[in-house]
Amino acid sequence: MNFDIRAVTLDLDDTLWPFAPIGARIEQKIHAWLEQHSPATAARFPIAVMRTLREQAFAANPHLVHDLSALRRLTLEHALRESDADLALLDPALEIFHAERNKVECYPDALDALTRIAARVPVAALTNGNADLARCGLDAHFVFQLGAREHGAAKPQASIFHAACARLALPPAQVLHVGDHPLMDAAGAMGAGLRACWLNRQGLAWPLDQARPDLEFADLTALADWLDTHLDTKDTAAA
Structure with a gap:
């Protein structure tokens, strides 16, 4: 040709x-961070529940299909609000996400x-x-x-x-x-x-x-x- x-x-x-190991590590690191900084959030939204919450955010916001960072932010913000956590934790939690997201092999x-x-x-x-x-x-x-x-x-x-x-x-x-x-x-x-x-x-x-x-x-x-x-x-x- x-x-x-x-x-x-x-x-x-x-x-x-490969993205799968990155995605799994992100979930684990964010959950561990929440266990330390917002135990109520970690207890209410363990990894499997947080994953479901993220899928729901994606389904509810098709206008953001091009912006996965915004959808991730919505997910974490919802989890913090629902567990009565300090929303000041949102940006540090997102930095954990970005740090792990960019550790690629x-x-x-x-x-x-x-x-x-x-x-x-x-x-x-x-x-x-x-x-x-x-x-x-x-x-x-x-x-x-x-x-x-x-x-x-x-x-x-x-x-x-x-x-x-x-x-x-x-x-x-x-x-x-x-x-x-x-x-x-x-x-x-x-x-x-x-x-x-x-x-x-x-x-x-x-x-x-x-x-x-x-x-x-x-x-x-x-x-x-x-x-x-x-x-x-x-x-x-x-x-």
Whole structure:
């Protein structure tokens, strides 16, 4: 397959690192912090109950689907209010969340592959999540990070993909979006006119009743290899 790629937009959670261990650690750390600073809140909202409360906040506020930080804040504020706790605890509790949220452990292939890809083409982070690449210590690999909260709409909305392309000063057809989610990443990118790479780490069957993405790889090393070959071939042909 031959097409012109001048930049890559890259999803973060479950593409560059697994989110599940981060989410579990956040729950544990916040609960432990509440046990120390607001025992009544911790008793009334143990981890499973707090998780249900968070799901309810998400369901009740679809207008905030692009702002996971705001939804997290609503969840913690509700728990504190319902347990008659001091609302001054809200910001310190949220700082516990952000500190843990940005302790990421990349997949074994990810950092070396990311370094290789970024040496070839500009790489921009495009995420619905609330990781902060600077706090993660990974921002040097990216030309910018664009989040759904900053943009005001989440993937798979075309506008966030188009905003990234505008910042890259490239037409969508010359940008390859890479991510793990079939709908949010692959289908969303294709719908916005970008090239799409589904990072299928689990070896799943394509689940959507629509065209498959341009590329599909099991890890980022395979993508870096493809870019090396593709761009070398393109440069040779141009010469």
